[in-house]
Amino acid sequence: MISEIWNWLSTAEHWHGPDGVPIHLKEHLQYSLIALVIAAAIALPLGLLIGHTGRGSFVVVAIANSFRALPTVGLLTFFVILIAPHIHSTGTATYLVPSEIVLVLLAIPSMLTNTYAGVSAVDPAVRDAAQGMGMRGSQTLWQVELPNALPLIFSGIRSSFLQVIATATITAYVSLGGLGRYLIDGLAQQDYPQMASGAVLVAVLALLIDLALGAVQRYTVSRGVTGRYSRKRIVDPAEQKAVIAAAPLT
Amino acid sequence: MIQYYRDNQEQILNWLGWHAWLSALPLVIGLLIALPLGWLARRYRWLYPPLVTVAGLLYTIPSLALFILLPGVLKTRILDPNNVVVALTIYTVALLVRVVADALGAVPDEVLQAATAMGYRRIGRLLRVELPIAVPVIAAGLRVAAVSNVSLVSVAALIGVPELGQLFTNGFQLSYQTPILLGILLSVLLALAFDTVIQLAARILTPWRRAVAR
Numbered sequence: 001m002i003s004e005i006w007n008w009l010s011t012a013e014h015w016h017g018p019d020g021v022p023i024h025l026k027e028h029l030q031y032s033l034i035a036l037v038i039a040a041a042i043a044l045p046l047g048l049l050i051g052h053t054g055r056g057s058f059v060v061v062a063i064a065n066s067f068r069a070l071p072t073v074g075l076l077t078f079f080v081i082l083i084a085p086h087i088h089s090t091g092t093a094t095y096l097v098p099s100e101i102v103l104v105l106l107a108i109p110s111m112l113t114n115t116y117a118g119v120s121a122v123d124p125a126v127r128d129a130a131q132g133m134g135m136r137g138s139q140t141l142w143q144v145e146l147p148n149a150l151p152l153i154f155s156g157i158r159s160s161f162l163q164v165i166a167t168a169t170i171t172a173y174v175s176l177g178g179l180g181r182y183l184i185d186g187l188a189q190q191d192y193p194q195m196a197s198g199a200v201l202v203a204v205l206a207l208l209i210d211l212a213l214g215a216v217q218r219y220t221v222s223r224g225v226t227g228r229y230s231r232k233r234i235v236d237p238a239e240q241k242a243v244i245a246a247a248p249l250t
Numbered sequence: 251m252i253q254y255y256r257d258n259q260e261q262i263l264n265w266l267g268w269h270a271w272l273s274a275l276p277l278v279i280g281l282l283i284a285l286p287l288g289w290l291a292r293r294y295r296w297l298y299p300p301l302v303t304v305a306g307l308l309y310t311i312p313s314l315a316l317f318i319l320l321p322g323v324l325k326t327r328i329l330d331p332n333n334v335v336v337a338l339t340i341y342t343v344a345l346l347v348r349v350v351a352d353a354l355g356a357v358p359d360e361v362l363q364a365a366t367a368m369g370y371r372r373i374g375r376l377l378r379v380e381l382p383i384a385v386p387v388i389a390a391g392l393r394v395a396a397v398s399n400v401s402l403v404s405v406a407a408l409i410g411v412p413e414l415g416q417l418f419t420n421g422f423q424l425s426y427q428t429p430i431l432l433g434i435l436l437s438v439l440l441a442l443a444f445d446t447v448i449q450l451a452a453r454i455l456t457p458w459r460r461a462v463a464r
């Protein structure tokens with residue numbers, strides 16, 4: 001199996017032309033990034049607001065959690081059938097628009113609930129201290145609550161990103177490009193090396209992105225929050241929440 | 251939708267049964283594997299970072315990729331439902347190892363000391379004191395895994411495994427919304443059913459929590 005994958009990956013023609021790896025990789029990243037940016041623009045401010053004010057948290061978390069029970073393939077096929085006939089375009093937009101809607105819907109819950117959980121899990125004593133030092137509401141949010149919530153916000157972004165990368169693979173089924181093409185086409189052509197190579201590429205991509213985000217997290221989260229000053233590992237109760245809040249993958 | 255269901259009742263119930271089986275079995279196997287692993291990660295502290303890291307890495311693999319890679323590793327056929335069971339077991343273990351380890355770690359020291367003072371040995375203490383106290387946290391992790399499994403199983407329809415996901419692929423090929431909506435409804439109901447069962451089981455296993463709540 002490994003030699004089959006190696007043969008496929010080291011064949012030069014698989015790396016050139018419209019069906020080559022670089023093109024599909026670019027498509028995959030494009031779909032994922034568009035969805036992630038839109039979802040972040042919605043989820044992060046909303047999560048900060050809810051966490052800061054404490055209003056509406058119950059409703060939002062309940063809705064976000066119930067979203068996770070929705071099967072991704074079902075959402076994808078449903079939206080494509082619903083929307084695609086109404087888009088009169090010659091390009092990929094017909095399938096891209098409904099797919100992006102689904103990707104955004106799937107990316108929102110983890111970021112939203114983790115941002116909310118991160119902000120609301122900030123030690124009340126810390127918040128009181130900020131207030132006692134004369135900080136206003138917005139100052140407390142930006143200078144105290146946000147930095148303290150960053151680890152959880154990052155884990156939300158990471159699981160959203162993984163979710164989006166995984167689901168973007170499935171969009172190949174509804175006629176889009178991306179690395180999922182090798183999986184779907186390979187299946188149709190009974191070409192196992194192609195499928196397996198595509199699967200390896202997707203898995204490696206997901207892994208690299210998660211590692212990259214982990215590195216960004218390491219350098220943006222204050223060392224005061226992570227406790228990386230000392231060698232002793234402090235088990236943060238908020239971390240436990242993060243595991244529970246982690247979204248299912250596709 | 252009701253009409254469609256009536257017309258295809260036998261087929262749909264068959265898919266529903268497969269779907270329930272394919273998502274429940276990995277949950278049970280996953281829990282049985284994660285419990286000792288989580289305990290090991292707690293007992294021998296140096297095991298915790300590598301176990302959690304490996305679990306995290308496994309969790310990043312997209313499901314469709316895993317469904318396709320496993321036949322190559324296990325020497326099974328692509329269509330074999332066992333691939334789905336193994337893949338979802340991997341995800342369940344990856345999620346639960348950390349939950350179990352953290353849940354056991356969150357048992358207060360006073361409780362452990364009290365149990366030891368009452369004469370509990372290591373195994374007895376684990377089974378009759380630590381695990382019961384860890385039940386609510388483990389149950390919460392199990393609920394996440396259950397809901398995610400139900401959703402993931404439907405991905406396997408793309409490679410032709412018979413379950414509710416077939417309603418999505420059929421509906422897509424025919425450009426027909428009804429089966430898709432029915433499939434979404436049934437799989438949400440299934441997820442809800444699993445969720446309820448796990449919550450009930452956790453309630454039954456922790457009678458003292460109700461006494462406190464009152």
